[in-house]
Amino acid sequence: MNFNEKFNQAPNATGLVGHFIAGQLTYQTERTQNIYNPATGEITKQVALADTQTVEHAIAVAQAAFPAWRDTPVIKRARVMFKFKELLEQHSADICQLIGQEHGKILHDAAGELQRGIENVEYACGAPELLKGEYSKNVGPDIDSWSDFQPLGVVAGITPFNFPAMVPLWMFPMALVCGNTFILKPSEKDPSTSLFLAELLKKAGLPDGVFNVVNGDKEAVDTLLHDRLIQAVSFVGSTPIAEYIYATATAHGKRCQALGGAKNHAIILPDADVDNVVSSLLGAAFGSSGERCMALSVAVAVGDEIADLVIEKLQAEIKKLKYGHYADTSNDFGPVISAAHKAKVEGYIQSAEEQGAKIVVDGRGAAPSGYEQGFFVGPTLIDQVTPDMQSYQEEIFGPVLQIVRVSTMQDAMQLINEHEYGNGTCIYTRDGEAARYFSHHIQVGMVGINVPLPVPVAYHSFGGWKRSLFGDLYAYGPDGVRFYTRRKTITQRWPAANVREAKQFSMPTLN
Structure with a gap:
């Protein structure tokens, strides 16, 4: 066999x-x-x-x-x-x-x-x-x-x-x-x-x-x-x-x-290439059904203009995503691991809604044709998320992307630095000065510059900060x-034969 x-x-x-x-x-x-x-x-x-x-x-x-x-x-x-x-x-x-x-x-x-x-x-x-x-x-x-x-x-x-x-x-x-x-x-x-x-x-x-x-x-x-x-x-x-x-x-x-665990944030600056941001967010948030510790689960948009544009484009692209059985390689992602985990992820979506967030795309109740009993959660997009919400504070570990709106890059960095997790993060920008400042001051172990999943290659090392x-x-x-x-x-010395050396009681030095 x-x-x-x-x-x-x-x-x-x-x-x-x-x-x-x-x-x-x-x-x-x-x-x-x-x-x-x-x-x-x-x-x-x-x-x-x-x-x-x-x-x-x-x-x-x-x-x-x-x-x-x-x-x-x-x-x-x-x-x-x-x-x-x-x-x-x-x-x-x-x-x-x-x-x-x-x-x-x-x-x-x-x-x-x-x-x-x-x-x-x-x-x-x-x-x-x-x-x-x-x-x-x-x-x-x-x-x-x-x-x-x-x-x-x-x-x-x-x-x-x-x-x-x-x-x-x-x-x-x-x-x-x-x-x-x-x-x-x-x-x-x-x-x-x-x-x-x-x-x-x-x-x-x-x-x-x-x-x-x-x-x-x-x-x-x-x-x-x-x-x-x-x-x-x-x-x-x-x-x-x-x-x-x-x-x-x-x-x-x-x-x-x-x-x-992790709560990985992506900062989107107003000068970012929006189409490329949207493409990378889709894979980073929903790939592997979001069940990875480097998943990008929070996009922090600096300014309402960039937030609205990203959400509009994300909403259109999410409609094209396919999820289902592992053997169908036209699918973008599959189910979550268990019925209990499906319920947990959907509970976070419910919690966000109850606490005032806006569910832009709702993945609850997902049931692909032929796999209605599977443990599926559809791609979910949530806007108007605030740091006091449970769904923001905790790791969801599912295909859920949350949008937080802030006024400045400093506000965005403060959010990330104050979060209890510090696994991965990234910034989308064309501004080298901003990227350099971000990478130097952010309190996170793995940092991407226009790279949504900054997982180190095998000859570097993988790990986060904080909890x-x-x-x-x-x-x-x-x-x-x-x-x-x-x-x-090991320190070794081979004394010369038949040579009696003097006693020494002080710490050996080269003086």
Whole structure:
């Protein structure tokens, strides 16, 4: 049976998605949860929810595999990643199919997600260069000093539903090439992609036990956070959970990076190219059904004239958008992940309306022909939003674009700087002076100048400010290398034979 047959049909005879531990799929569980096709609303599979014993078994397996993997030459670890990249590309259609089935993402969007993940694998292939240490000769009389970067041990990644391929690929390729072993706890809403990646790693030559996948809920998460063998935890998700993950992990002596939520603003200055602004806002606000932490959910128009013009053009273009089943690539976006999330997004729209905002385009009650039971929210445009509204303050995580009107660029920047989130932002303008001032003074971690989704490429690092990130190091890129290693500095001296040296009690210096 090939990969496509194994994972695009029922994972076993009962349709149960299990775990991947010690190089094997395992289905032991006492608890399960339904997996839905978000486009149809139908239950398609069930996922096993790992208990504490199952997670601890995976951790023990990873700990046992660590010494041999740590001592594997870095060039050999990198070769596994080279082969893994090749397999990802060969099986890209299968992976995108899995993402579409369980997440609902349109195939072309899934392909984009996967490609951004593959770029992180490409960066990890440079581990022999990235892990080169530092050396200084004669730091003192006949004394040499150097430092190298050594793996931590068993590390864990806890990843969200919205990018079932890309976000895990932010984490484990770098962790593995640095010499760590890895436990991945993906979202229980769309877990099959992670198991597919595990099978590809095994086929690429990764030794059994070095990479393990446990599916589960809070019980599995808490086991990872409390187990003394876990040295570091990477997390991407909502801010309340990120804060909990960070507080719990660090309280147990673990290194932690926890990426949380966002409320990304785009400032539109009066000199902006309106047609291009509208085109980019459509993709940035409604792509992936708005279920991404870099989605542009608030457009801050400087002046009523530019606001009215942008809204007029947006309203016309939104009518042309298509949403529906993942396999129809003429669709622009698909459903949201669940019935509960659909209700939550529609609740924010209702809240905005009740608090005085104007619903220009209403996506509530969306029901594409043939998929009336799916979890769809149509593209929604809301004007006259004010900072005191709940829908402005909180992350909606759906295909909803809000318009806030201000008088000056300074007013717009103040809105952004005062918001509790600081993940991404952008400014639309032709004024280089304004753009430079904005990029220097805005209190946000990732900034775009006429770029609506300023997601850093794989050889930079990804992360926000304020309550969008808990921890000191960003995800992937150079920060990823530092997060998954610790520095060791060695200083050595070889005294001349048969020479008795004088005692020295003061701090050694070069004076």
